[in-house]
Amino acid sequence: MHLIQQIIFIICLGIAIYLFARKTGEIRRNIKLGRDEDLNDNPAQRWRNVLLLALGQKKMFKRPIPAILHFFVYAGFLLINIEVLEILIDGVFGTERVFQSTLGGFYNVVIGFFEILAVLTLVAVISFLVRRNVMKVRRLAMPELDGFPKRDANMILYIEIVLMTMLLIMNSAEGAIRVQEGTGNGFLISGLLTPLFSGVSIKTLLIVQRVCWWGHILGILAFLNYLPYSKHFHIILAFPNAYYLRLRPQGEMANMKEIQNEVLYMMHPELAPAATGEQPAHQRFGAKDVMDLSWKNLLDAYSCTECGRCTASCPANITGKKLSPRKIMMDTRDRLEEVGRNINANKSFVEDGKTLVHDYISVEELRACTTCQACVEACPVGIEPLSIINQLRRYLIMEESNAPQEWNMMSGNIENNMAPWKFSPDDRDKWAEELTAQS
Amino acid sequence: MQIKTMAEYAANGENPEVLFWVGCAGSFDQRAQRITKAFAQILDKVAVKFAILGKEEMCTGDPARRSGNEFLFQMMAYNNIQTLNGYGVKKIVTACPHCFNVLKNEYPNLGGQYDVIHHTTFLQQLINEGRVRLKDGGSFKGKKITYHDSCYLGRGNNIYEAPREVLQALDVELVEMKRCRTNGLCCGAGGAQMFKEEEPGTTRINFERAEEALHTGANIIAANCPFCTTMLMDGVKNKEKEDDVKVMDIAEMVAASLAD
Numbered sequence: 264m265h266l267i268q269q270i271i272f273i274i275c276l277g278i279a280i281y282l283f284a285r286k287t288g289e290i291r292r293n294i295k296l297g298r299d300e301d302l303n304d305n306p307a308q309r310w311r312n313v314l315l316l317a318l319g320q321k322k323m324f325k326r327p328i329p330a331i332l333h334f335f336v337y338a339g340f341l342l343i344n345i346e347v348l349e350i351l352i353d354g355v356f357g358t359e360r361v362f363q364s365t366l367g368g369f370y371n372v373v374i375g376f377f378e379i380l381a382v383l384t385l386v387a388v389i390s391f392l393v394r395r396n397v398m399k400v401r402r403l404a405m406p407e408l409d410g411f412p413k414r415d416a417n418m419i420l421y422i423e424i425v426l427m428t429m430l431l432i433m434n435s436a437e438g439a440i441r442v443q444e445g446t447g448n449g450f451l452i453s454g455l456l457t458p459l460f461s462g463v464s465i466k467t468l469l470i471v472q473r474v475c476w477w478g479h480i481l482g483i484l485a486f487l488n489y490l491p492y493s494k495h496f497h498i499i500l501a502f503p504n505a506y507y508l509r510l511r512p513q514g515e516m517a518n519m520k521e522i523q524n525e526v527l528y529m530m531h532p533e534l535a536p537a538a539t540g541e542q543p544a545h546q547r548f549g550a551k552d553v554m555d556l557s558w559k560n561l562l563d564a565y566s567c568t569e570c571g572r573c574t575a576s577c578p579a580n581i582t583g584k585k586l587s588p589r590k591i592m593m594d595t596r597d598r599l600e601e602v603g604r605n606i607n608a609n610k611s612f613v614e615d616g617k618t619l620v621h622d623y624i625s626v627e628e629l630r631a632c633t634t635c636q637a638c639v640e641a642c643p644v645g646i647e648p649l650s651i652i653n654q655l656r657r658y659l660i661m662e663e664s665n666a667p668q669e670w671n672m673m674s675g676n677i678e679n680n681m682a683p684w685k686f687s688p689d690d691r692d693k694w695a696e697e698l699t700a701q702s
Numbered sequence: 703m704q705i706k707t708m709a710e711y712a713a714n715g716e717n718p719e720v721l722f723w724v725g726c727a728g729s730f731d732q733r734a735q736r737i738t739k740a741f742a743q744i745l746d747k748v749a750v751k752f753a754i755l756g757k758e759e760m761c762t763g764d765p766a767r768r769s770g771n772e773f774l775f776q777m778m779a780y781n782n783i784q785t786l787n788g789y790g791v792k793k794i795v796t797a798c799p800h801c802f803n804v805l806k807n808e809y810p811n812l813g814g815q816y817d818v819i820h821h822t823t824f825l826q827q828l829i830n831e832g833r834v835r836l837k838d839g840g841s842f843k844g845k846k847i848t849y850h851d852s853c854y855l856g857r858g859n860n861i862y863e864a865p866r867e868v869l870q871a872l873d874v875e876l877v878e879m880k881r882c883r884t885n886g887l888c889c890g891a892g893g894a895q896m897f898k899e900e901e902p903g904t905t906r907i908n909f910e911r912a913e914e915a916l917h918t919g920a921n922i923i924a925a926n927c928p929f930c931t932t933m934l935m936d937g938v939k940n941k942e943k944e945d946d947v948k949v950m951d952i953a954e955m956v957a958a959s960l961a962d
Contacts, residue, residue, distance in 0.1 A: 325885070514858025515807035519772045523812060526776040549770065578888040578911075583904030631901040634768050634893030635853040640884050653770070660770030669898035670769050677774055681760035682726035683897055691724075692756040694735045695705040698742060702703045 265357045272354035272480075279484035286491040290565060293603040297558035302507045309506045312645065317505040322643040326572075329394075332387040336423070339384035340498065343430070346377050350480050375451030378434065381427045382452055388423045395420075402571030407590040412494065412569055419495045426482050433475035436460060436468045443468075497568035501644040504566040507559055508645030513636045516653055521546060549657025552618045553599045556654060563646040564596035573638035573648055579631040586631035588638035588648035594623035595651060620655045626665065629655050703746045707756035708789045718753040720824075721791050723805065725798035726761050727928035733935070734928035740957035741797050741821055747960055748833045752795075758785050762804040769894035776812070779804075783814035797821040797953060799854035799927045800892070806859070820855055822865040822926045822952050829871050829956075840872060840959035847874040848920035850911070850934060851886035852927035865926050868952050872959055877918045887911050889937075891929035912937020916947060923949045 315321045320337065323330040352361045363370045395403045395416060408416070431453045438449025439460035449457040460468060490496045528535035550556045573588035574580050580587050598619045606612050620629070629652055638648045659665040666674075673683045681688050711718050722745065728738040745752045763778030786794075794816050796802050806818035819827075828834040849869060855861045862883045869876055881887045890900065890907030900906055912934050915923045923938070925931045934949045 512803075512807050512859050514803040514854050516767055518808070518811045519776075522772045522776050526773070526780050530780060548772070576885065578890060578907045579901070579903070581887070582890075582900075582907050582910050584901045586901075627901055630898075631903075632893050633853070633888045633890060633895050633907065635888035636857040637853075637885075637888065640857050653768075656768075656770035657772055658770070661772060666769065666771075667898050670771075670894060673769070673894065673897040674766055674771055674774055677761045677763070677766055677778065681778075682730055683761060683765050684726065684730055686730040688757060688760075691729045691759060692705075692707070692754060694724075694729065694738050695742070695754060695756070698739050699704060 269355065269357045275481060275484060276351070276354065279487060282488050283491070286488070289603055289607070290491055292606075293599050294558050294561045294565065296554050296599070296602065297556050297561040298554075300557040300559055302509075302559060305510055308510055309508075312508055313502055313505045316508075316643065316645060317502045320643065322641075325641075332390050335380070335383040335387040339380040339387075339427075342380055343377050343384075346374070346430075347480070347483060350476070354480060371450060374434065378431065378450055378452035381430055385424060385427050388420045388427075392417065392420050402575040405571065405574065405587070405589075407587055407593065408569065412593065415493050415495075416569070418489075419493060422482065422486050422489070426479060426486070429475045429479040429482065431456065433472055433479060436472040436475065439463065440465055440468045440472070494567065494569045497566050497644065500562065500566035504562055504644050504646065507562065509647065509650075513639055517650070519548070519657075522548070547658070548661040549659070550651070550654035551620055551658045551662065553595060553602055554612075555658070556595070556619075556651060560595065560647070560651050560654075561599055563648075563651075564592050564599060566644055567592040567596065567646055568644075569593060570643070572641040572643065573646070576637040576641040578633055578635055578637065584628075584631040585625065586628045588652075591624060591628070591648045591651055592646060595619060598623050620658060624655060626659060629659065630667065632656075703743070705742060705746075706753050707758070708753045708791070709756070709758070711753050712789055717790070719751040720753075720793045720795050720819075721786075721789075722752045722754050723794050723796035723798075723801055724754055724759060725796060725801040725928070727932075728797055729759070731928060731932070733932055737797055737928060737931070737951040737953055740951070741953040744825070744828075744834065744953065744957050744960065748828060750828070750833070755785065760785075762801050762809075764800045764804045765894040765897060767804075767808075768892070769897075779809060779812050779814070783809060783812055786814055786816065791816055793817040793819070795819050795821055795824045797926075797928070797951070799852045799858070800929070803854040803858050820859075820861060820864075820926070822855070822868055823861060825953065825956055826864040826867050826871075829868060834956065835961040836871060836956070836959045837961045842922070842955055842959060843873040845874050845922060846877055846918070846920045847922045847924055848877050848879055848915050848918040849882070849924045850879070850889065850915060850926075850930055851883060852925070852930050853886070853888050853892050855926055856886050857884060865924070865952055868956065869924060872955055874922075877920055879914050879918055881914065887914065889927075889930040889933035891933045896929050896932075906937075906940075908933035908937040909940050910937075912941065916941055916943055921947060922955075923947065924952055924955065925949060926952055 320330065320334065323333055349360065349362045353359060366373060394400045434450045434453035435456040438454045439457045441447040442449065442457060443465055448454060490499065547555050553561060567589070569589055571589045577586060577588050601617070602612060605615055632649070632652045634649060634653070636649055676683050676685050680686060708721065722742065724738055727734040760782055761778055762782060763775035766778065767775035794805055796805065796818070799820060802818060802820045805816060809816070825834065829836070847869060849866060851862060866876065887910065888907060889911050915934065916938065923934055925934060931949050931951055935944070938944050938947050938949060
């Protein structure tokens with residue numbers, strides 16, 4: 264009996280790991296479709312960001328109530344995984360609570376602590392469901408979440424409720440068995456449920472325990488494989504994303520070396536590299552599609568858990584414009600997934616007549632951005648929607664000459680009058696003359 | 703008072719202590735010119751040896767770059783860096799956070815390395831060093847004042863305290879808006895929005911921000927950016943409060959409070 268269970272368990276674990284590795288491999292490939300960008304400088308500062316932002320959740324605490332609830336789930340996730348490790352070992356080797364013998368009396372304390380976390384997780388998850396579906400907190404009930412994103416968010420919460428409940432019932436059934444056998448007591452929290460099992464035979468209790476054991480671990484393996492399709496993937500990618508986040512001041516826009524050189528060669532033709540007769544490969548200015556973005560922009564898209572803190576702080580969104588930084592990230596991921604499916608089907612990307620700009624993100628959205636960096640500042644895991652917006656805007660202006668008339672006038676003024684308004688450059692220091700005349 | 707250009711200093715074989723980068727708004731916009739004049743008066747009063755570029759100054763290219771026109775930005779940057787490097791400029795002060803951000807963060811990549819400082823930080827240093835001395839019981843003493851963080855000084859460059867310290871030196875009663883410091887709400891002008899109509903929405907960004915500022919009950923909204931100043935003034939006018947509530951740059955407040 265045990266041997267069959269062990270074999271089934273190993274097969275399930277193998278399949279789960281294989282499927283997860285395959286999907287994450289695909290995501291890795293998709294992210295690498297992006298442009299190169301070297302983000303390996305200053306490892307000390309980068310590790311600090313991982314500790315503070317990802318592990319320490321520093322930015323989450325700008326909003327204390329969701330931060331505390333989120334911390335319960337996060338701590339539960341990290342620590343209950345120790346129990347999951349035990350379950351995995353038990354499953355593979357056919358042992359029963361393998362850590363019990365090494366930890367002795369301390370084992371019950373540890374399990375009791377995990378049970379407290381499980382209850383806190385349940386409290387938090389139910390609060391999250393209420394915030395989303397009953398209170399309809401604005402950032403959690405916006406139209407860009409209609410359809411899959413909303414179902415995805417609720418699904419994650421339901422799965423967590425099922426997993427935590429299974430864990431507690433399993434422990435409780437075990438406690439009931441020990442009480443009936445007179446060999447011990449129940450665990451700290453699940454022991455409180457033991458009276459529910461009074462009068463239930465040990466045989467039935469064993470079945471309950473086994474069903475919950477299997478349900479819990481199979482649920483976890485299924486959840487693991489749901490992650491890469493879900494916004495919940497952030498529980499893994501938050502860490503690399505915090506490591507690779509930009510270290511330069513937020514106000515600085517990325518330089519375009521190729522255009523810097525164009526201008527240099529225009530001013531100093533003697534510096535231009537000698538023509539080789541070959542046509543240079545077409546270089547795209549700015550980003551039209553996901554492949555034109557940097558790999559970090561694409562990692563950002565997969566790291567986003569659609570919490571909407573960016574959108575809630577966006578001045579354009581607050582004042583009713585179409586722009587939502589969260590939607591920029593969701594669109595980037597959706598388009599990248601589409602490109603990924605295209606590659607899966609055709610071995611390499613086959614032109615599908617769609618692009619990130621226009622088909623996913625409209626010009627109106629891009630135009631509304633004030634580059635105020637509130638979205639970047641708000642993101643708990645260092646995602647930069649502004650970087651994507653800037654690159655798409657560069658494409659619109661430089662490749663499509665797609666600008667509002669007022670911007671064309673502004674550019675014309677800068678070019679001809681050296682100021683964005685139509686003033687004579689000769690009047691630039693008129694204020695100084697006036698001031699001199701005054702005194 | 704005499705305001706000298708870099709060319710005039712160079713002709714005499716002299717170097718100023720600092721270059722005052724005026725910026726397009728500070729040079730041409732009538733409201734912003736008053737900020738420029740106030741700041742120049744402070745520098746003159748406390749005998750900071752400063753120069754301007756005068757007619758040689760050009761737009762840094764900030765609105766071009768942020769609208770997406772990298773070519774135009776690179777051209778402006780190239781020309782400005784040629785001028786600045788030609789004079790061997792070491793230190794620049796500017797009253798515009800957009801110019802500040804470009805000069806400080808974006809020109810170094812293109813060969814323009816300068817020590818760049820925003821005028822509110824410069825004023826704070828002058829006050830701390832005792833070079834700027836303020837009247838006891840100046841005109842702002844005890845007045846209720848709220849401070850608007852500009853995006854490119856605040857989030858863009860993490861400068862939140864220097865302007866507030868100047869306000870404290872003026873003995874004002876500082877009342878913060880709910881959205882301040884890292885959470886500060888934009889005035890709506892950045893990203894070249896100043897030069898175009900807003901996209902359709904439920905309200906204007908500057909209306910939203912000005913309402914928030916008015917809500918504090920402050921008599922003065924202190925700003926550090928010529929664009930924010932314009933946007934907030936329009937927002938205050940929209941609420942017909944322009945007679946009760948003034949929008950002032952911190953330099954104007956300091957200039958009005960200098961000890962004799």
